[in-house]
Amino acid sequence: xxxxxxxxxxxxxxxxxxxxxxxxxxxxxxxxxxxxxxxxxxxxxxxxxxxxxxxxxxxxxxxxxxxxxxxxxxxxxxxxxxxxxxxxxxxxxxxxxxxxxxxxxxxxxxxxxxxxxxxxxxxxxxxxxxxxxxxxxxxxxxxxxxxxxxxxxxxxxxxxxxxxxxxxxxxxxxxxxxxxxxxxxxxxx
Amino acid sequence: xxxxxxxxxxxxxxxxxxxxxxxxxxxxxxxxxxxxxxxxxxxxxxxxxxxxxxxxxxxxxxxxxxxxxxxxxxxxxxxxxxxxxxxxxxxxxxxxxxxxxxxxxxxxxxxxxxxxxxxxxxxxxxxxxxxxxxxxxxxxxxxxxxxxxxxxxxxxxxxxxxxxxxxxxxxxxxxxxxxxxxxxxxxxxxxxxx
Numbered sequence: 438x439x440x441x442x443x444x445x446x447x448x449x450x451x452x453x454x455x456x457x458x459x460x461x462x463x464x465x466x467x468x469x470x471x472x473x474x475x476x477x478x479x480x481x482x483x484x485x486x487x488x489x490x491x492x493x494x495x496x497x498x499x500x501x502x503x504x505x506x507x508x509x510x511x512x513x514x515x516x517x518x519x520x521x522x523x524x525x526x527x528x529x530x531x532x533x534x535x536x537x538x539x540x541x542x543x544x545x546x547x548x549x550x551x552x553x554x555x556x557x558x559x560x561x562x563x564x565x566x567x568x569x570x571x572x573x574x575x576x577x578x579x580x581x582x583x584x585x586x587x588x589x590x591x592x593x594x595x596x597x598x599x600x601x602x603x604x605x606x607x608x609x610x611x612x613x614x615x616x617x618x619x620x621x622x623x624x625x626x
Numbered sequence: 627x628x629x630x631x632x633x634x635x636x637x638x639x640x641x642x643x644x645x646x647x648x649x650x651x652x653x654x655x656x657x658x659x660x661x662x663x664x665x666x667x668x669x670x671x672x673x674x675x676x677x678x679x680x681x682x683x684x685x686x687x688x689x690x691x692x693x694x695x696x697x698x699x700x701x702x703x704x705x706x707x708x709x710x711x712x713x714x715x716x717x718x719x720x721x722x723x724x725x726x727x728x729x730x731x732x733x734x735x736x737x738x739x740x741x742x743x744x745x746x747x748x749x750x751x752x753x754x755x756x757x758x759x760x761x762x763x764x765x766x767x768x769x770x771x772x773x774x775x776x777x778x779x780x781x782x783x784x785x786x787x788x789x790x791x792x793x794x795x796x797x798x799x800x801x802x803x804x805x806x807x808x809x810x811x812x813x814x815x816x817x818x819x820x
Contacts, residue, residue, distance in 0.1 A: 470814045474702075476695060477810065481703020488732065495728040498720050506717045507707065589696055596692040600684060 439618035446530040458528040465528055472521035479514030480588055482507040490581035492572035500573060501564045532626060537603045537617045542594035549587045556580035637777045644773060664756065671752035680750020687750050690743045697739030698810055704733035705806045712787075712799030722787045730780060737772075758819050764812035771805045 449455055458465060486504050488494035495503060526533050533539050559576055567574055573581065601607055605619035606626045651657050671677050680687045708729035710716035717725050748755060755761040779798055787795055 466815075466818045470811065473695065473814055474807070474810050476699040477702020478706060480696075480699035481701075481706055483703075484700050485703050485707055485729075485732070494732045495725070497724060498717075498728070502720065503717070506720070510706065510710070510716060589692075592695050592699075593689060593692040596695065597688055600688055602685070 440620050442534050442618055443531070443620045443623060446534040449527060449530040455527055455530065458524065468521050468524045468528070472518055472525060475514050475517045475521065476592070477514075479511055479518050480592070482511035482514065483584065483588065486511070487581040487585050490573040490577050496571035499568045500570075501560070501568050504560065532604065533598065535605050535618050535626075536598050537613055538594040538597040540616065540618070542591055542598070545587050545591045545594065549584065549591065552580060552583050552587060556584065637781050641773060641777055665753075668752040668756040671749045674749055676746045676749035677752060680746060687747065690746050694740060694743040694747060697736050697743060698813075699736075701733055701736030701740055702806065702810065704729040704736060705802060708733070709799035709802045712783075712795050712802075714796075723783075726783050726787070733775075754820050755816065758816060760812055760815045760819050764809060764816060767805060767808040767812055771809050774801065774805055 458468070485494055486507055489496070489498065489500055489503050556577070559580065560573075563574065563577070567577075572578065603610070603613050603617055604626065605614065605617060605623065651660075672681065680690075707716060708726050711718070711720070711722055711725040779802055782790070782798060783795075
């Protein structure tokens with residue numbers, strides 16, 4: 438599996454557009470800046486919704502109304518992050534695919550998606566009974582706390598990708614090498 | 627008359643005084659005189675606990691960077707929700723005063739997180755950022771943002787917003803989004819500079 442990912446990453450790395458994007462100082466930095474600054478739109482809205490469920494933000498605004506109204510800008514933000522994230526991966530495919538932090542981030546993104554699905558399902562089932570309460574019921578609050586925790590770790594992992602602590606050409610730890618997907622005899626890093 | 631003017635428009639006078647001071651600093655040659663003296667302050671910052679931790683433990687610095695981003699997300703979310711409401715783009719069926727007041731409270735938490743982590747990070751790379759013009763632009767934008775938010779936006783919007791000129795209200799929303807975007811963008815560009 439790791440070898441397949443590595444070969445795919447090498448193939449992407451060999452494409453002309455990947456090299457151009459990686460080597461373009463302004464284009465790469467614009468894409469990365471957009472990825473980071475869109476946090477304000479995506480996670481900013483998400484944090485407000487989660488904090489509302491915990492009773493820590495906008496407690497006198499009906500929960501369902503806040504979630505519905507902020508949903509569109511939040512999804513717009515996540516769409517922009519997704520597109521710029523793919524471009525960032527495409528610019529540096531080999532190193533990114535073999536980054537321990539990137540792999541943890543991807544697993545957490547999956548966990549975030551599952552949590553969001555369950556959160557919305559539980560919310561739509563019960564919101565009519567607590568919509569104007571300052572705090573959501575325990576199960577919804579738990580989902581909101583999980584969302585805050587998962588997304589916070591996603592941001593931490595995203596930031597850590599920039600550092601080379603566990604890169605395949607520097608990491609001496611066998612277990613981390615396995616988790617990172619380092620391939621024996623690989624020539625591209 | 628002067629006393630009555632001062633008591634009626636204290637915040638306006640603070641803003642005007644700050645602008646005049648800035649112009650005097652720039653065009654009076656004071657910036658050029660003060661700038662070299664600040665180097666010793668930045669060198670000292672690197673010797674503080676924050677500076678030593680930031681320089682010694684890369685993981686600690688990276689973690690604080692991530693918390694800085696989380697603070698930025700919180701701050702930015704409040705700005706976009708509050709100012710988006712002023713512009714009639716989001717939460718249009720929630721009273722405007724409610725959105726502006728409630729998001730302001732959370733905004734303060736976001737700002738405190740950003741300032742605390744920002745000071746830590748600045749200590750770790752103080753002698754690098756001292757020479758970066760983009761860092762000074764960020765400090766200028768941040769000062770403008772804080773001054774604008776607490777001295778203009780908040781006092782103005784603490785009144786009944788429906789009684790204000792709608793054009794003024796929208797201009798406040800646009801200015802707020804622009805100034806905080808400028809803070810975030812210049813901050814991001816620090817990472818690409820030097």
